[in-house]
Amino acid sequence: MLKIAITSGDSDGIGLEIAEKALLKMGPQKGAHFLIWRSASSFPRNLKKLDKKFKLVSFASPLKALNYLLSAEMKANQLVEIVSEESPALWVQQTAVWCQQKQLHGMVTGPLSKTEIYRAGLQDMGHTDILKRISRSQKVHMGFLGNKFNVVLNTAHIPLSKVSTSMNVVDLLSGIEAANALRKMLPVAQQKKPIGVLGLNPHAGEEGLIGIEEREFVTKALNEAAKAKIPVLGPLVPDAAFLEENWKKYSVYLALYHDQGLIPFKAIHGQKSGVHVSLGIPFVRTSVDHGTAKDIFGKNKAIANSMIDAIQACLRLAKSSIK
Structure with missing residues (x-):
């Protein structure tokens, strides 16, 4: 069973909205379980809709969430949720550690600003630098x-x-x-x-x-x-x-x-398609190909196509990597 984590990015960006919309459209996936990070200050718009397809299991503790995801208690229609007080940049860091430790098969990241990474006290310039540091990979390309x-x-x-x-x-x-x-x-x-x-x-x-x-x-x-x-x-x-x-x-x-x-x-694909893949790290990481779009935060206007593509690509690449 594939274990895939989704980090939803800046709490005042569209990451959580597109993650929810993507999961709502996709529903539970055969052969895969999902874990999603979100901010404790967020107000998920689509949680009630998601409840029609998934049974949400929420944790404040990342370790308890991971242990549940890996346990026999985890069921096919469940979605594990970490409701976190930490910076979204630290979610990425922790998820990368779990992937490096082979606790997870892959990670999908929502848009994360350089400002948020700086606020978290990290010296990295973006997702790629976080992943490069955690995996100790010399050459990582976008x-x-x-x-x-x-x-x-x-x-x-x-x-x-x-x-x-x-x-x-x-x-x-x-x-x-x-x-x-x-x-x-x-x-x-x-x-x-x-x-x-x-x-x-x-x-x-x-x-x-x-x-x-x-x-x-x-x-x-x-x-x-x-x-x-x-x-x-x-x-x-x-x-x-x-x-x-x-x-x-x-x-x-x-x-x-x-x-x-x-x-x-981005001019050609926009938010309608496109997946970012990290090349050169020893685990699967995919992402949306757009930014936080804070100008439409909370307006339910975000298009989830790129997130859907990113999740599907992560599932496909993770499955291929364990053959």
Whole structure:
């Protein structure tokens, strides 16, 4: 039986709303039990509706909740809930520890702000840094699965001014390997397509006229990847790579920095689809591909599609990981 935890993110964001809506639509899943974290200060809108599909079992103690989830008392239609006074950032940290200890098979995270992480006293810049620290993983990349195209980010939350100076062949190869790992998670037909590696500069450097990074690093990394029999193409011209006619050409796009990949991904997929997958950690973590949307908090306007996709992807990947 798969054990999956859901952290609902900032208490004044839409995380709990979309988690409730997702669970309400999905209902109990065969072969899986869920645990969900929420703030003690939250007022869940859909709890009464959820009661029609799940029997909620609430705990204030995270350890007692986990023990119940793992016990023979846990039934197929039950949903374990942790009503917590702690910061949502600490929920992520604790859940990652449980996953690292193999107490859980996977985790799904709702949107968490950098401000909330800071308030919790953590030095991490986001979910990825928390997971990297807990799992002691050296190379962790952010991957995004969409119904139009898929993206992996070579760098995450670093200033744009540092992207070029942080670039080297070894790091680019790490990003290509992460993209290749995501490629292997896709349906067989998509797996057969190459990874499209973006250039850094306009026009992919125009043969060195608009920057040397493509010539110095990108092309060399592509050659090394080809030697390792990883299917790659590039460097692609960044402003043309994401045109609709190119979506079906590649299994995954490797973007060289955060916004290069996420601006087109979020512009196309929005909140209607899209799953964030952490690549390079020893357990399954998926997430929504959008932020806290605090401007619509409490208005029952949030779209739960990305959370549904994230939960379904976590179930699929967790099942595959224990075969």
